[in-house]
Amino acid sequence: MRLIELEVHNLRGIKHLKVEPNGGNLLIYGPNGSGKSGIVDAIDFLLTGKIARLSGDGTKDITLKEHGAHISAEPKDAWVKATFSINGLKEHIHLERNLKTAGKLKYPEKHAAVLAPILEAAGRGNYVLSRRELLKVITADGATRAQQIQGLLNIPDVETTRKTLQKLESKVKEQWKNAKETVEQSKQAIFASCEGASLEVEVMRSLVNTHRTNIGLQPATTDLDWFTGISVQPNSEKDSYLFAKQVAGNLLKSTTRRDDISSGLNELTSKLLEITNDLAAFRLHKRMQLTQLGQIAVEEDKADSCPLCDMQWDHQELTDYLAKKIKNSASVIKDKESIEALASGLTAALGTIAEGLKQIISEIQVLPELASSQKIITDWLNRLNQAITELKSPIENYPFSFNPGSMNSVLAENGHTALSDINDHLQKLAPNESEAIKSQVFLHKLSTLWQALNMASLRMSKCEKALLRATAISENFLISRDAILNQLFASVNDRFVELYRYLNSDNEGNFTSELRPETAAIILKVDFFGYGMHPPHALHSEGHQDSMGLCLYLALMEKLTEQKIDIVVLDDVVMSVDADHRRLLCELLVKLFQKKQFIITTHDRVWASFLSHQGLIASKNRLSFTGWDVENGPHISNWKDIWSELETSLEDNKVPEAAAKLRRWGEEFFSNCCHNLKAPVVYKSHGSYDFGDFFSPAIGKLNDLLKLATKAATSWDQKDRLPLLEEIKTKYSDSCKQFNIEQAAINPNVHYNKWATHTPAEFRKVVQAYQNLHENFLCKKCSSLLTLTTEGALPLDLRCACSDINWNLKCK
Amino acid sequence: MNFDSNKSIQQQIILATIVEIRMTKLFTDKELDVLSTDSLAVPWSNLESMEKLVFADVTSEDEVEKCD
Numbered sequence: 001m002r003l004i005e006l007e008v009h010n011l012r013g014i015k016h017l018k019v020e021p022n023g024g025n026l027l028i029y030g031p032n033g034s035g036k037s038g039i040v041d042a043i044d045f046l047l048t049g050k051i052a053r054l055s056g057d058g059t060k061d062i063t064l065k066e067h068g069a070h071i072s073a074e075p076k077d078a079w080v081k082a083t084f085s086i087n088g089l090k091e092h093i094h095l096e097r098n099l100k101t102a103g104k105l106k107y108p109e110k111h112a113a114v115l116a117p118i119l120e121a122a123g124r125g126n127y128v129l130s131r132r133e134l135l136k137v138i139t140a141d142g143a144t145r146a147q148q149i150q151g152l153l154n155i156p157d158v159e160t161t162r163k164t165l166q167k168l169e170s171k172v173k174e175q176w177k178n179a180k181e182t183v184e185q186s187k188q189a190i191f192a193s194c195e196g197a198s199l200e201v202e203v204m205r206s207l208v209n210t211h212r213t214n215i216g217l218q219p220a221t222t223d224l225d226w227f228t229g230i231s232v233q234p235n236s237e238k239d240s241y242l243f244a245k246q247v248a249g250n251l252l253k254s255t256t257r258r259d260d261i262s263s264g265l266n267e268l269t270s271k272l273l274e275i276t277n278d279l280a281a282f283r284l285h286k287r288m289q290l291t292q293l294g295q296i297a298v299e300e301d302k303a304d305s306c307p308l309c310d311m312q313w314d315h316q317e318l319t320d321y322l323a324k325k326i327k328n329s330a331s332v333i334k335d336k337e338s339i340e341a342l343a344s345g346l347t348a349a350l351g352t353i354a355e356g357l358k359q360i361i362s363e364i365q366v367l368p369e370l371a372s373s374q375k376i377i378t379d380w381l382n383r384l385n386q387a388i389t390e391l392k393s394p395i396e397n398y399p400f401s402f403n404p405g406s407m408n409s410v411l412a413e414n415g416h417t418a419l420s421d422i423n424d425h426l427q428k429l430a431p432n433e434s435e436a437i438k439s440q441v442f443l444h445k446l447s448t449l450w451q452a453l454n455m456a457s458l459r460m461s462k463c464e465k466a467l468l469r470a471t472a473i474s475e476n477f478l479i480s481r482d483a484i485l486n487q488l489f490a491s492v493n494d495r496f497v498e499l500y501r502y503l504n505s506d507n508e509g510n511f512t513s514e515l516r517p518e519t520a521a522i523i524l525k526v527d528f529f530g531y532g533m534h535p536p537h538a539l540h541s542e543g544h545q546d547s548m549g550l551c552l553y554l555a556l557m558e559k560l561t562e563q564k565i566d567i568v569v570l571d572d573v574v575m576s577v578d579a580d581h582r583r584l585l586c587e588l589l590v591k592l593f594q595k596k597q598f599i600i601t602t603h604d605r606v607w608a609s610f611l612s613h614q615g616l617i618a619s620k621n622r623l624s625f626t627g628w629d630v631e632n633g634p635h636i637s638n639w640k641d642i643w644s645e646l647e648t649s650l651e652d653n654k655v656p657e658a659a660a661k662l663r664r665w666g667e668e669f670f671s672n673c674c675h676n677l678k679a680p681v682v683y684k685s686h687g688s689y690d691f692g693d694f695f696s697p698a699i700g701k702l703n704d705l706l707k708l709a710t711k712a713a714t715s716w717d718q719k720d721r722l723p724l725l726e727e728i729k730t731k732y733s734d735s736c737k738q739f740n741i742e743q744a745a746i747n748p749n750v751h752y753n754k755w756a757t758h759t760p761a762e763f764r765k766v767v768q769a770y771q772n773l774h775e776n777f778l779c780k781k782c783s784s785l786l787t788l789t790t791e792g793a794l795p796l797d798l799r800c801a802c803s804d805i806n807w808n809l810k811c812k
Numbered sequence: 813m814n815f816d817s818n819k820s821i822q823q824q825i826i827l828a829t830i831v832e833i834r835m836t837k838l839f840t841d842k843e844l845d846v847l848s849t850d851s852l853a854v855p856w857s858n859l860e861s862m863e864k865l866v867f868a869d870v871t872s873e874d875e876v877e878k879c880d
Contacts, residue, residue, distance in 0.1 A: 120820065157822040161856045168862045462867065465838075469866040472836045473829065473847075480828035484821060 001118050001565045002597045003043070004083040004092055010073035011045060011080060011099065014038040015633035019623060023085055025598040027617040029608035030625025035634035036601040040571045043599070046080040046095055047122035049102045068099050071630055075099040086114055087566075118564045158481060165474040172470040176463035183460050185355060186453035188348065192356030193247050193445060208446070214439035227447040230440065239441045242433060244363035245426035246442060248419050251356045258411055264346045265404040268391075271339050272398045285395055288332050295322040304523075315523075336395060343394040350391070350410065354384040360422065370425055373418040380415035485517040488559065495555035496548075499592070503547050503584045515552075524552075546573070547581060554593070569599045582607055583675060586614045590801070606668045609642070613672055615784030615801020646767050650760040658763060662770060663691055670694035673777050676787040677701045677798075695743075699736055702777060705788060705798050706732060709807035716812050725807070728776075735772040742769040779805050826856060843868070 002023040008014045013035040019026065028036045041051045051064055069078035078099035083092045093115070096106040107115055187199055194207060201223065208226045209219035217229045275285055297307045304315045313321075326333075357377050364370050383402060387410050390397040402410055493515040501511050513526040514533055525533040526548065528540065536548050550573055557568060589598060598616065602608050611617045627635040642665045649658035671694045674681050679701035681693055706729050713721045742765060758766075777786055779800030786805060789796045795809040830844055839847070843865065847856075855861055 157820070157857070158825060161822065161826075164857045164859050164862065167859055168866065171859070171863065172866060466866040469838050470862075472833050472838050473862070473866070476832035476836075477825065477829045480832060481825045484824050484828060488821070 001087070001567060002085045003567055003599070004085055006039070006042065006046075007081045008038070008042040009080070010070040010078040011068065012038045012041045012051070012070065013628060013633055014042065015070055015631075017042075017634070017636065021597070021599070021621050023597060024621050025600070025611075025617050027608055027611055027622045028599070028601045028625060029605065029622065030601075030603060030634070031627075032603050033628055034603075034625035035628045036603070036625050037571055038634065039599070040569050040601060042080045043082075043567070043569060045099075045102070046082055046097050046105075047119065049097060049105065064099070064102060068102070070633065086111075086118070089114065122565060162477065162481065165470070165477050169467070169470045169474045172463065172467045176460065176467045179456065179460035179463040182456040183453065184348065185351060186449065186456045188351040189355035189359065190446070190449045190453060191352040192250065193243075193359060193442075193449060194250070208443065211439035211443050214435045215443070216436070227443060227450070230443050230447060239430075239437075239444075240363045241426045241430040242438065242441045243445045244360045245423060245430055246438070247356050247359050248423040248426065251353060251360075252416065252419055252423060261346060261349050261411060264342060264349070265410065268339065268342050268346065268394065269404045271335075271342070272394065275335065275339075275395070276398065284329060284332050285336065288326070288329050288336070289396070291322055291325055291329075295319075295326065298322060339394050343391040347388050347391045350384050350388050354381055354388065357381045357384070360419075364422060364426070367425070367429075370422055373421045373425075376412075376418035377415055377422070380412040380418075383410060383412065482517070489515050489517055489522075492552075492555045492559055495558065496552050499551035499554055499588060500548060502588050502592070503551065503581050504544070505584070543581070547585075549573075550585070558593070558596075566595060566597050567599060568593070568596045569601075571601050572603065582610065583614075583672070586610055586616060590614055590616050606664075609665075609668065610672065612783050613669075613778070613785040615779075615782050619783045643767065643771050650764060650767075653760055655758050655760055655763050658760075658767070659758075662767065666770065667691045667694065669774060669777075670698045672785055673698035674701070676785045677705065678788050678790065698777070699739075699773070701788075702732065702786070703736070705795070705807075705809065708795060708809045709798060712808050712811045716808070732776045735769075735776055739769045739773040742766045 003021055003026070004023055005018070005020045007016075007018045009016050017039070019039070028039055030036050037053070041053060044053075045051050045064075045068070051068060065075060069075050076098065079097065081094070081096045083094050085092050089111070093107060093111050097104070105119070190199060194204075205220065205223065205226070212219055212226075212229075215230075220226045220228065294307055297303065298315070298318055301307075302315055303313075303318070305312050306318065357380060361374060361378060361381065364374055367374075387400070387402050390400045390402070404410065493513055496515065497511060497513055500513070501509055504511060508527075508529065510530065511527055512533075514523065516523050524536055526536045526540070528534050528538075531539075537545055540548070550570075554568075589596075600611065600617070602611075608622070612619065612622060623636060625634045625636055629635070642661065646658045646661060649655075649661065667690055670691065671689065673679065674694050674697050677698060679697040681689070681697050684693070706725065710722065710725050710729070713719075713725060778784065779786065779802060781804040782800055782802035784801035786798055786800055788798055788809075797806055797808050797810070799806040827848070830847055833839055833847075834844055846865065
């Protein structure tokens with residue numbers, strides 16, 4: 001997608017503006033405050049319906065609706081229209097957006113499908129870079145950088161999904177735990193009502209068949225037939241009392257279980273006491289939990305600092321340290337597991353009593369005469385439930401709220417007395433019945449409990465399957481995310497390194513970097529002159545950081561906008577990059593990003609001129625913003641070249657001003673000529689060069705190259721080229737002569753700017769000499785500087801960016 | 813697994829995830845279709861929808877065989 005034409009009306013600082021880059025690069029040059037960024041805002045608004053500069057830090061009270069339109073205009077009168085070319089489409093597409101209906105982009109409906117991915121990419125802002133954002137990516141900590149880059153990559157969606165899937169897994173796991181607990185409780189309820197102490201199928205089948213025989217039914221042949229034939233519903237009060245009596249009898253009889261529980265509690269207490277008495281071991285236990293929690297927190301957040309003291313760590317080092325600490329605590333883990341196993345057995349035994357009590361309470365609650373006994377066993381049940389809860393995390397909950405050494409505490413002697421009273425009373429209400437009736441009641445109750453167990457098991461099985469599925473989705477999402485992001489980041493990192501090396505080939509030709517995603521952060525470390533990998537802002541200069549930000553952005557942008565948006569907006573991004581690196585940056589943009597359409601704003605004339613001379617910006621695509629006022633917005637003129645600027649100064653009789661401009665321009669221009677023509681400049685150890693150091697080598701070198709071009713054309717018998725070369729050489733020679741005369745005349749003043757002695761008319765002759773000379777170094781068609789290409793030290797050709805000039809320098 | 817700039821990263825991750833979970837045979841083709849982003853029948857970031865999906869017991873023996 002390339003910008004053909006842009007028209008802005010009443011938006012931000014712009015009153016009305018129309019530019020026609022026709023798909024080519026566009027340069028907007030002007031001083032600060034001249035409204036250059038208004039063009040960036042307009043493109044941003046058109047493609048996204050938003051203006052990035054009006055959002056983010058420090059823009060709390062700024063709204064697009066209130067502050068988007070030009071100061072004197074209503075939102076309905078503020079709009080942006082543009083025509084774009086789209087890859088693969090013959091016709092251009094016209095887009096239009098009005099501030100009043102900012103959320104709605106007008107475009108031909110038939111192109112909706114083509115535009116959708118482009119607008120989606122534009123919405124992420126991948127194509128705009130301002131210096132404001134540039135350093136954020138570089139200097140931010142891992143988590144903030146992650147937000148920045150995630151914003152560019154549209155990864156917040158991915159992060160939201162990751163969190164959702166993590167929540168899903170936790171939620172399903174919780175449901176599975178609950179279902180598992182229900183199964184345990186159902187089993188305990190059966191234990192409590194059975195005389196048998198095992199739920200093994202053989203034992204249960206034998207028990208069921210004994211009772212079936214008692215009521216005259218055939219023994220069940222399959223496990224599905226256990227309760228077949230028990231058609232009479234034993235729902236009389238008497239039957240209920242009978243069942244409750246059976247359960248109470250079971251509980252009272254189970255002295256073995258009570259003894260087991262008692263000795264189990266003693267053993268557990270003794271083990272826990274060992275730990276608590278040994279302070280070091282107890283601390284280790286406590287710290288172990290903390291370490292394990294810390295490990296989870298560090299892993300989940302991909303933290304690069306200690307979650308307790310915030311001390312900075314490398315994430316991997318911190319993870320390894322915690323893993324080692326946990327591994328070294330193997331004996332602690334063994335103790336913990338032994339204690340938890342013991343507590344688990346106790347929980348099951350106490351749970352069986354609790355379930356039995358629940359059944360009894362449920363059956364006798366209609367008997368007011370047993371109210372006091374019921375209260376006692378209800379209290380007992382509550383104490384049991386509390387004990388069960390505490391025993392589920394024995395180390396964390398020790399010392400317990402109950403006294404494990406006291407029978408009254410958990411096993412409740414008074415509870416047993418109450419249970420005996422209940423049993424006696426029920427005996428009166430349901431005197432000894434026949435074995436057949438007892439079996440009938442038992443089987444009916446057991447069928448209910450068995451059904452509950454089956455239901456609970458089914459639920460647990462369903463939860464197990466759901467947990468497997470949730471875990472599979474969650475884990476594989478992470479695996480896929482890491483694979484894709486690692487691949488993306490590796491590729492971006494490679495390109496980042498390539499671009500940065502290009503810009504800094506003079507002293508960081510072996511530069512390397514590491515860019516990798518971690519759960520909630522993106523790590524960026526860069527090599528510092530072979531002295532290890534460090535955060536980019538730790539040791540590198542601000543200029544280098546700017547370079548890094550730019551290179552990282554270009555690498556990311558290239559990857560993410562491929563085949564979608566060719567437009568790249570660079571909004572004043574080279575402020576702290578020095579002149580030499582700007583030259584390389586310009587080369588880099590020309591050579592490595594040929595398919596992109598750059599829209600560049602700058603307040604730096606030298607950089608603006610340089611972009612033109614290097615052939616990145618065609619002369620017709622240069623806009624000059626000379627000022628701004630509230631009434632009219634930016635004062636825009638066609639590109640005002642240096643000669644027009646000098647003339648303006650001379651018309652105002654400002655010779656010193658014109659001289660200073662000419663000197664600054666000359667230094668920059670001839671240094672670029674020396675660079676492009678590979679002209680030898682005398683080295684100065686202090687590194688401070690001026691105009692005088694550049695013009696002579698540049699003039700001499702071009703002279704040599706034109707002579708060489710003539711020699712090469714002659715050797716190849718290209719007689720048709722010789723007249724033109726002679727004409728160029730003659731013109732060049734005349735320019736040099738004129739320049740030398742003027743240069744000689746003004747030379748004493750060059751370094752001191754003592755131009756006041758010249759009249760504007762006299763100085764015009766100097767300017768004319770400079771202008772005539774400089775034209776020899778440029779292509780008339782593309783305005784780029786002539787460049788010498790070589791093969792090793794051997795000159796190959798002298799050419800311009802558009803190849804309209806292309807002199808062979810290689811002789812036959 | 814190649815990075816595809818024509819799809820959002822979220823889409824690419826979801827599609828890769830579907831490839832992976834297909835191999836677990838825990839999901840039927842029908843469910844995997846529902847999970848694919850193109851249909852957008854199940855927003856991956858919606859907890860309730862995802863919970864409903866993992867609990868949905870539509871896995872029959874036939875469909876499991878189909879996954880093979």
